[in-house]
Amino acid sequence: MLTGDLLAWYDRHAREMPWRTGPAARASGEQPDPYRVWLSEVMLQQTTVAAVRDYFLRFTLRWPDVAALASARDEDVMAEWAGLGYYARARNLLKCAREVAARGGFPGSRDGLLTLPGIGPYTASAVAAIAYDEPATVVDGNVERVMSRLFEVETPLPAAKPELVRLAETLTPALRPGDYAQAVMDLGATICTPRSPACGICPWIDPCRARASGTAASLPRKAPKAGKPTREGTVWLLRTPRGWLIERRAAKGLLGGMNGLPGDGWDRPGAPETAPADAPWAFAGEVRHTFTHFHLILRVMTAEAEANPTRGELIPTAEFSPDSLPTVFRKAFDLGLSALSSR
DNA sequence: TACTCGTGGTC
């Protein structure tokens, strides 16, 4: 009884999380709120529980339901998301909230959820299973790893994905599918970890084929990835009596829709490195940052002057929060600010 | 199919 063993383990070891409705609460009739489940699952895409927690609390405090989020201003949501990464998620979050609000509520099935922006196979299954008790199969990185070991799948990812999905489908129970989904993910996060899995305390130690043959730690196999190139560029930090020079980035692409510092040479190949204003620029230093697919070395130039910028917008100091910047710009801002302050 | 798209933690 594979799923039964795992659910029994989950009942004893489930971790507390702000978006979870615990077994005790559910026993007393409380149902998971689809809005909170959806919001948490989007935030958790490729992101650790520890990183998500505070963002989730801030979002739900400020926008308690999907109608509130749908009414929010774009820039407020983007600023609140700043630092969490993968900013297309925030753009799609708003699109999705507005579509759901217009419909009068979330679709009541996995198939319906799949039609919404930012909701793919994983998130649709997770929301359907957790919020609706639909026996949808949830396959994330944890489930891929657990299945590849349980059934000793030697095919490298990502080619193995369809096979792992089929295997996961054979286990999805009709009873407590939401708890089961979270149980497999908890198992992957705490016991069946990528390196040195704790097989000795695993509820699936007996049926696990990779454990039996000693290959657990080497699975799942993965196709080799391409190396990361290094790009270089420049950003300019200007302080004027009218405020900081900030540039809203294009709606799509890298850091799309976010506040940034005017820059050149790194995110728009071939663009000339032209300062955004005529000012007494001084070199403040370099910032290093690594994105998903490239390393970046950014030269930070600073100036304090009354100037008329050719790009961006002057934001009064009192209205600007560095917290609204993606991390790479936050690093550059902090460096530039300390350079300006010590002048 | 293969790329693009962030960030912080870990070993």
Place this chain on the structure above:
DNA sequence: TGACCAAGAGT
């Protein structure tokens, strides 16, 4: 220190 890794989706 650097590569790997995390509850993926969009194109």
